[in-house]
Amino acid sequence: MIGPKELLNQQTAHNQNLIQMVKNIQQEKNMIQQQLDYYIGEYTKLSESEQKLKYANILLKDKYDKLEDDYKIAIKHNDQLIQQLEEYEQLLKEALKGKRNEKLLKTVEQLDMSQSQRVYEESKIIDCSDDLKFFENFYMIALACNPNTKQTQQNIIFQYPLNEQQSIVGLDNQIPMFCCREYSFTLLQQNQRSEIYRILKQEIQITDIQIQLFTPSRASGKIIENNIVQQSNPDQFLYALSVESDDFIAEKRSTSTSEIVQLKKLGISQAVYRTKVTYVFLSYLPFMRFFQESIIQIIKVIKMRRLDLLEQSLNIDMDLRSIDALYFVSMKQEIEEYLRQLQLTQISIPSKMLLFDGQLFSFPKLQPQMNQFVGAPFNLFHGWKCSQLMNIFAEILIESKVVIIGYSQIQISYLMLFFNCAIKPLTYPHPFILNVPQQLYPLIDAPVPVFLGMLGVEIQQTDVVLAQAQYIPIKIQNRTQMHSKSLNRLTEQVQPLLEKIQNLTPINQGSFPQLLEGMLNLCKGFIQQEIIKGGDDIFSQRVRSTQLYQLYK
Numbered sequence: 001m002i003g004p005k006e007l008l009n010q011q012t013a014h015n016q017n018l019i020q021m022v023k024n025i026q027q028e029k030n031m032i033q034q035q036l037d038y039y040i041g042e043y044t045k046l047s048e049s050e051q052k053l054k055y056a057n058i059l060l061k062d063k064y065d066k067l068e069d070d071y072k073i074a075i076k077h078n079d080q081l082i083q084q085l086e087e088y089e090q091l092l093k094e095a096l097k098g099k100r101n102e103k104l105l106k107t108v109e110q111l112d113m114s115q116s117q118r119v120y121e122e123s124k125i126i127d128c129s130d131d132l133k134f135f136e137n138f139y140m141i142a143l144a145c146n147p148n149t150k151q152t153q154q155n156i157i158f159q160y161p162l163n164e165q166q167s168i169v170g171l172d173n174q175i176p177m178f179c180c181r182e183y184s185f186t187l188l189q190q191n192q193r194s195e196i197y198r199i200l201k202q203e204i205q206i207t208d209i210q211i212q213l214f215t216p217s218r219a220s221g222k223i224i225e226n227n228i229v230q231q232s233n234p235d236q237f238l239y240a241l242s243v244e245s246d247d248f249i250a251e252k253r254s255t256s257t258s259e260i261v262q263l264k265k266l267g268i269s270q271a272v273y274r275t276k277v278t279y280v281f282l283s284y285l286p287f288m289r290f291f292q293e294s295i296i297q298i299i300k301v302i303k304m305r306r307l308d309l310l311e312q313s314l315n316i317d318m319d320l321r322s323i324d325a326l327y328f329v330s331m332k333q334e335i336e337e338y339l340r341q342l343q344l345t346q347i348s349i350p351s352k353m354l355l356f357d358g359q360l361f362s363f364p365k366l367q368p369q370m371n372q373f374v375g376a377p378f379n380l381f382h383g384w385k386c387s388q389l390m391n392i393f394a395e396i397l398i399e400s401k402v403v404i405i406g407y408s409q410i411q412i413s414y415l416m417l418f419f420n421c422a423i424k425p426l427t428y429p430h431p432f433i434l435n436v437p438q439q440l441y442p443l444i445d446a447p448v449p450v451f452l453g454m455l456g457v458e459i460q461q462t463d464v465v466l467a468q469a470q471y472i473p474i475k476i477q478n479r480t481q482m483h484s485k486s487l488n489r490l491t492e493q494v495q496p497l498l499e500k501i502q503n504l505t506p507i508n509q510g511s512f513p514q515l516l517e518g519m520l521n522l523c524k525g526f527i528q529q530e531i532i533k534g535g536d537d538i539f540s541q542r543v544r545s546t547q548l549y550q551l552y553k
Contacts, residue, residue: 134342135283135291136238137161138335141176142249143275154180154278158332160339171214171238171282177437178212179242180278196272199246200307206296208244208276211288211413212434213237228349229284232368235420235427239372240280241288243295247277286372290353290361297356298338302331369421370517376414378509380516381502383472386495391479393422393523394487395465397531397543399430399449400480403459406469409435412453415469418516419451422523426531426552484539486530493522 140158154176217224217236224236233239250272279298281291338356349368352360364374381389395402396419406412413434420428430449433440443450444461459466468475501515530540531549543549 134285135281135339137171137280137282138339139175139278139280139282141180141278141280142247143273143277157277158335160336161343171216174214175240175280175282177439178214178435179210179240179280181208181244181276195274196248199248199274200303206243206245208242208278208409209292210240210242210244210409210435211417212240212242213432214240214282224284226284228368232349232371233284233286234369234424236284237286238282238284239286239288240282241291241295242278242280243292243299244276244278245299247275249273249275285349286369287363287374288372289375290363292375293361294355297359298335301334301356305331364513366513367517370513372417373414373513373516376512376516377411378501378504378506378512380411380414380418381498383469383474384498384502385473386491386498388467388474388476389498390487390491390494391476392465392467393419394482394484394539395480396423396428396451397426397546397548398480398482398539399546399548401444401450401461401464402467403444403450403452403454403464404467404469405454405457405459407456409453409455412455412469416451416453418520421520423527423548424520424524426527426548429547429551482539484537486526486535486537487539490522490526494519497522 138158138160139156141154142157143154156172156176159172214237215235216238224230229236250270279295281295283291335356342353350363352362355361363371366374392402392404404412404415416432416434420432428451430451431443431446432451433443434453436443436452436454441454441457443452444459444464456470462478465479466475466477468477497515497519501512501519504512504515529535530537531543532552534540534544
């Protein structure tokens with residue numbers, strides 16, 4: 001049996017174990033309580049952050065709604081400004097109607113009357129039978145872009161004078177197609193301001209010059225009874241000189257939230273595109289150099305004025321479209337007045353005329369028909385052999401389909417004008433287009449003779465005589481085999497003059513018009529002697545059987 005002492009010892013040991021267990025439980029309780037307190041604290045912090053975030057979102061939403069309301073108010077105010085600008089334009093047009101440009105008047109008044117009389121007497125190169133309208137129309141044609149569809153079209157943004165003559169009604173629709181290239185447009189994103197400044201501050205960058213011909217008088221049967229036109233432009237072509245320059249166009253600011261956000265992502269507040277503007281003079285007088293210089297001066301003055309108006313708008317983020325509307329209202333009146341002065345003061349071929357900036361332009365003293373070649377590149381026949389020139393001359397006379405292909409439209413134009421003058425007094429009655437727009441490419445397949453100029457295209461038709469002017473030396477394909485002693489004699493006569501032209505340099509290029517005139521006179525003499533007066537070789541007989549010759553008879 002266990003005695004009382006052993007029982008007491010056992011009980012004591014058991015009690016100590018119980019006490020230790022209680023301590024352990026208490027420690028675990030304390031640890032659990034600490035963990036619980038930690039999690040409660042973390043939960044409390046998360047709840048406070050969530051509440052703060054919700055509150056911040058509410059504040060941001062209120063600010064965004066307020067900004068959007070303010071923007072809509074600003075847009076409404078901007079539309080009111082545009083309406084006021086349009087009203088101002090109408091008032092300004094009425095106020096300035098009938099007045100003369102003060103700058104041009106001041107320049108004219110400064111001229112000595114005796115000197116003006118002498119200049120007028122010198123300008124009487126030809127006796128006129130009626131007043132000469134110096135030009136028919138002047139256009140400014142810009143690219144219009146739809147920001148939603150991204151489709152583009154050329155829009156006539158300025159025209160003077162309004163089309164009043166029956167002979168050129170409907171020509172407005174043809175001008176953009178014939179005189180403007182297919183433009184590409186680029187959205188200005190990064191450094192939008194600096195890019196606009198660059199466009200306006202840079203030297204005049206002429207990106208393209210074209211010459212095009214129209215025949216409204218031939219189509220209407222109306223003959224221009226003016227000796228100057230008849231001698232300088234016997235075909236009565238309506239010349240179109242177009243000059244293309246870098247520019248930009250601003251779209252109307254959007255009120256759509258999604259579009260605004262999209263522009264903000266690009267770092268801009270308004271869609272502005274880099275594009276081109278084409279300036280076009282239409283005239284029955286072939287003074288391409290004067291019209292080109294006039295356009296360049298107009299562009300120069302426009303850019304200077306536009307820059308002055310745009311600087312403030314860029315600094316305070318005003319609507320570029322509204323600022324451009326204001327600039328155009330002021331410039332439009334000056335351009336119209338300058339063009340009106342050209343029309344009012346010219347009744348004969350002048351010796352000098354004022355450009356838009358007030359400078360005097362001197363006209364060279366040439367035979368009337370040679371004026372169309374002032375401005376032609378002196379290296380016009382670079383890469384041509386004399387036999388090749390005479391081949392194209394002969395192909396035109398026998399009414400072959402002839403196409404001149406190249407990379408320079410201005411070079412193609414002057415080459416075609418040369419051949420057109422070379423066949424005088426015959427008049428080419430078939431399609432004669434200096435730069436064929438893509439819509440008229442099917443003309444190549446037409447069952448009639450054509451004389452066309454085209455830029456950088458490939459033609460597979462074997463019935464078309466191709467002068468590949470983009471190659472040096474020039475290549476001619478599909479030419480007709482002709483054996484003509486008279487044509488060979490003409491080639492020998494033209495050869496020395498062609499060599500002199502091809503040896504010209506920028507220093508002595510001034511003799512180019514005289515040498516060119518000598519070549520044309522030889523060709524015209526050939527027409528008179530061998531075609532009209534009756535040469536007896538097979539080539540001459542073939543020319544006399546053509547519609548070209550029959551119409552002359």
